[in-house]
Amino acid sequence: xxxxxxxxxxxxxxxxxxxxxxxxxxxxxxxxxxxxxxxxxxxxxxxxxxxxxxxxxxxxxxxxxxxxxxxxxxxxxxxxxxx
Amino acid sequence: xxxxxxxxxxxxxxxxxxxxxxxxxxxxxxxxxxxxxxxxxxxxxxxxxxxxxxxxxxxxxxxxxxxxxxxxxxxxxxxxxxxxxxxxxxxxxxxxxxxxxxxxxxxxxxxxxxxxxxxxxxxxxxxxxxxxxxxxxxxxxxxxxxxxxxxxxxxxxxxxxxxxxxxxxxxxxxxxxxxxxxxxxxxxxxxxxxxxxxxxxxxxxxxxxxxxxxxxxxxxxxxxxxxxxxxxxxxxxxxxxxxxxxxxxxxxxxxxxxxxxxxxxxxxxxxxxxxxxxxxxxxxxxxxxxxxxxxxxxxxxxxxxxxxxxxxxxxxxxxxxxxxxxxxxxxxxxxxxxxxxxxxxxxxxxxxxxxxxxxxxxxxxxxxxxxxxxxxxxxxxxxxxxxxxxxxxxxxxxxxxxxxxxxxxxxxxxxxxxxxxxxxxxxxxxxxxxxxxxxxxxxxxxxxxxxxxxxxxxxxxxxxxxxxxxxxxxxxxxxxxxxxxxxxxxxxxxxxxxxxxxxxxxxxxxxxxxxxxxxxxxxxxxxxxxxxxxxxxxxxxxxxxxxxxxxxxxxxxxxx
Numbered sequence: 001x002x003x004x005x006x007x008x009x010x011x012x013x014x015x016x017x018x019x020x021x022x023x024x025x026x027x028x029x030x031x032x033x034x035x036x037x038x039x040x041x042x043x044x045x046x047x048x049x050x051x052x053x054x055x056x057x058x059x060x061x062x063x064x065x066x067x068x069x070x071x072x073x074x075x076x077x078x079x080x081x082x083x
Numbered sequence: 084x085x086x087x088x089x090x091x092x093x094x095x096x097x098x099x100x101x102x103x104x105x106x107x108x109x110x111x112x113x114x115x116x117x118x119x120x121x122x123x124x125x126x127x128x129x130x131x132x133x134x135x136x137x138x139x140x141x142x143x144x145x146x147x148x149x150x151x152x153x154x155x156x157x158x159x160x161x162x163x164x165x166x167x168x169x170x171x172x173x174x175x176x177x178x179x180x181x182x183x184x185x186x187x188x189x190x191x192x193x194x195x196x197x198x199x200x201x202x203x204x205x206x207x208x209x210x211x212x213x214x215x216x217x218x219x220x221x222x223x224x225x226x227x228x229x230x231x232x233x234x235x236x237x238x239x240x241x242x243x244x245x246x247x248x249x250x251x252x253x254x255x256x257x258x259x260x261x262x263x264x265x266x267x268x269x270x271x272x273x274x275x276x277x278x279x280x281x282x283x284x285x286x287x288x289x290x291x292x293x294x295x296x297x298x299x300x301x302x303x304x305x306x307x308x309x310x311x312x313x314x315x316x317x318x319x320x321x322x323x324x325x326x327x328x329x330x331x332x333x334x335x336x337x338x339x340x341x342x343x344x345x346x347x348x349x350x351x352x353x354x355x356x357x358x359x360x361x362x363x364x365x366x367x368x369x370x371x372x373x374x375x376x377x378x379x380x381x382x383x384x385x386x387x388x389x390x391x392x393x394x395x396x397x398x399x400x401x402x403x404x405x406x407x408x409x410x411x412x413x414x415x416x417x418x419x420x421x422x423x424x425x426x427x428x429x430x431x432x433x434x435x436x437x438x439x440x441x442x443x444x445x446x447x448x449x450x451x452x453x454x455x456x457x458x459x460x461x462x463x464x465x466x467x468x469x470x471x472x473x474x475x476x477x478x479x480x481x482x483x484x485x486x487x488x489x490x491x492x493x494x495x496x497x498x499x500x501x502x503x504x505x506x507x508x509x510x511x512x513x514x515x516x517x518x519x520x521x522x523x524x525x526x527x528x529x530x531x532x533x534x535x536x537x538x539x540x541x542x543x544x545x546x547x548x549x550x551x552x553x554x555x556x557x558x559x560x561x562x563x564x565x566x567x568x569x570x571x572x573x574x575x576x577x578x579x580x581x582x583x584x585x586x587x588x589x590x591x592x593x594x595x596x597x598x599x600x601x602x603x604x605x606x607x608x609x610x611x612x613x614x615x616x617x618x619x620x621x622x623x624x625x626x627x628x629x630x631x632x633x634x635x636x637x638x639x640x641x642x643x
Contacts, residue, residue: 009632016172023168027161027339032331035154039323045294045304050322053157054149054380055290058164058373065171065366073359076634083357083634 008079015071019064026052026060089459090229097267097463098244101260101470105248108256113499116253116506117184117482123258123354129367131258132351134265136163136342136372138214139221139469140532142268147443149383150390153313155325156383158334164369164376165335166342171365174343175352177551179361180631184353185479186346186543187487193550194558195624197492202565204487206542207346211476211483212516213531214347218476219521221469228412228445229462238521241470242514249474249481250510257474258354264467269375271464275448275457276378279385282451289381309384312391317430321384333597341536341599344543347475350482358634386447393450394436395428402426405449414439473517481510533596534576541568541602545610554628556610559617564610572602 002010030038031053038049076082084092110116123131141163149156183189187207191200219238226237248256273289280292284305296304309321319325326334342348351368352361394402399417409415416437417426428436445465448458485506490497497505542565549556549564576595578584586594593601619625630636 005629005633012632019168019172023165023172027165027335028332031157031161032328032335036323043294045296045306047306047322050154050157050306051294053154054160054293055377057161058376061165061168062366062369062373064168065362065369068172069362069366072362076359081633081635083359083637 004079005081008075008081011075012072015068015075019068023061023064026057026064031057084455086229086455086458087231089456090462093456093459093463094230094466097263097467100263101244101248104259104263105252105256108252108259110251110253110255110503113486113503113506115255116503117478117486118350118353119253119255119258121354121356123356125355125360125363126367127258127262128351128355128360128364130265130371131261131354132348132364132368133371133375134261134268134467134471135351135475136348136368136472137268137375137468138472138532139218139225139465141375142272142465142468143221143224143444144441145444146379146383146386146447147440149380150387150443151440152325153309153319153321153384153387154323155331157380158326158331159338160376160380162335162338163342164372166339167365167369167372169339169343170348170352171362171369173551174349174547175361175365176358176634177631178349178547179352179355180358180634180637181627182353182637184350184486185482186344186349186547187483188491189550190546190561191487191491193624193628194546194556194561195620196558196562199558199562199565200487200491202562202569203543204483206538206565206569207479207483207487210345210535210538211347211479212513212520214535215473215476215480215513215517216520216524217531218469218473219517220524222466222473223521224441225462225465225469228408229459235522238518241466241473242518242521245470245473245477245517246511246514249477249514250507253506254350254354254478257478260474261471264471265371267467268464268471269371271460271462271467272375273378274460275451275453276382276385278453278457279389279447279451280381283385283388289378289385293381293384305384305388309388312388312395316391316395316428319430321387327592329592330594330597333591333593333600337540337597337599337603338536340540340544340603342539344539344547345535346483346539346543347472347479350479351475357637382444382447386443386450389447389450390438390443391428394426397426399424399426403449405446409442409446414442477510477513477517480513481506484509533580534573537572537576537595537599537602538569540599541572541606545603545606549607549610551628551631554625555614555619557614557617557620560610560612560614563613564606567609568602568606571605572598575602 035049039047041048114120178189181189187200187203190203222241223234223238226232227234248260276289280286280289284292284295285298286292286295296302306322313321355361355364418435420435426436427433448461485502489505490502546561546565575598579595
């Protein structure tokens, strides 16, 4: 049987894994490795790949942190480990 | 009023504010001095972190770099922002719970080893001193260009101000001045961006202006126009091209992981009251950084466009006065190869114009003929960016020397007052070193940030990460990993940067700028191999690691 704390940690690791995958996608996959295919899509003056590399990824980083804070605060309460 | 008068006015005003704050926030205890008594609100800490993080080079050089490299310059934008995800998710909350004053302090206690602490102190000092050199140089350049004083005088004035609030106020004084400096530097950066954005595209928000059409009646998108101009002049397209994919990946990753291992950034998270506040701080910090970083690519593209339009194929004698001023200090050079009196700016052997990318942002407000007060504002913003980062670095240096070297290695019986005294002396001493670097800049200033990021990524990040997420990580593994990462990165950078080895022989085609990620991988491999041959840490340490993982029961840092 896992203790309360161990269950909390396991769920935390799950969240971290998912969010870090998202982080890697907006850091490397979209703005570097697949930038050419995205550049074929154009929205106003922006090629989509270029937009991600200079604007979109920064906004995504912020969203990832906000989602994590929301999830982990809920988790803290659920397992009663909040400070 | 002319630019100089405005500049003196703004600089005097902002400096008066910084000094006023310093007097109001004098540090009384070591806890005040090291971590501002852990009582800083997360929003305020977010602002302070943003100012701490955005250095003279981010403010002065980055827009120019983006303008020069276009899409290729994205590595710096991504690298400088994405690290906050790593920091807020994997590092900051746990180190805050651990409740120590510095990164070497964490390393020393978590790995129950003064040897590990000592190696960490050396890394922290090395990173901070190299970074400091760049800041002091930035102060000197802004002073000499905008206040028309001698570079040395500029460095001394800047150092005196930092001395005043860093030595008196410690972390407490630094925190509140950094908040003021954030507001100054953001205003100073955004104002010219908005002016120019409206001027070129009728858009109030620079980030939208970047994707809009030019308002010269042509109806052409700014970025399409830039792509066209670039091809005409023989440069690679603005929105594509640039570095190889592996190289881009390596630089972005090194900068991000390096950010998560920089001692002067990490220490900011020790100043908030709770673990949940440390997480929030990371979010706020990135938000405040993004306000500026989303405008950087816009001003980068605007200035490139204005530069080409102003100089390309124009008569040299028609150049405005700013052109001549920069020419005098050697940051713009024009060689009339074909003697026709016209400036040919191309990417070929016939190129006649050299513009140092460091001056692009400073020169753009002049090129765009913005009001004098806006140009003056930019100068005080550059100073705020340099001074806020310099202060954060000084604090790391003085804490590392007083706490991790004197108190923990040499004399355990130091009283709090003695420790505080040593911290202040160390701080004064490092300002002296900073002045020296500002006046006699080592020829490798440009390379220093590369070094700092690479060492932070390859020496610090893996052992901090393993210290939190791998309970059985022992001191032998950590020391071996740290040494491997550091020695590898430093020798690689020295070999290629200072001994001028052939870039054809780069490992995996990665330049020294991105080598930190390879150093980090080696650190992980060595640490996780060596750990098997030695006993795991004691039950006590393992419980300590357990405790770090749950926010409940956060203590304010103990006075130890």
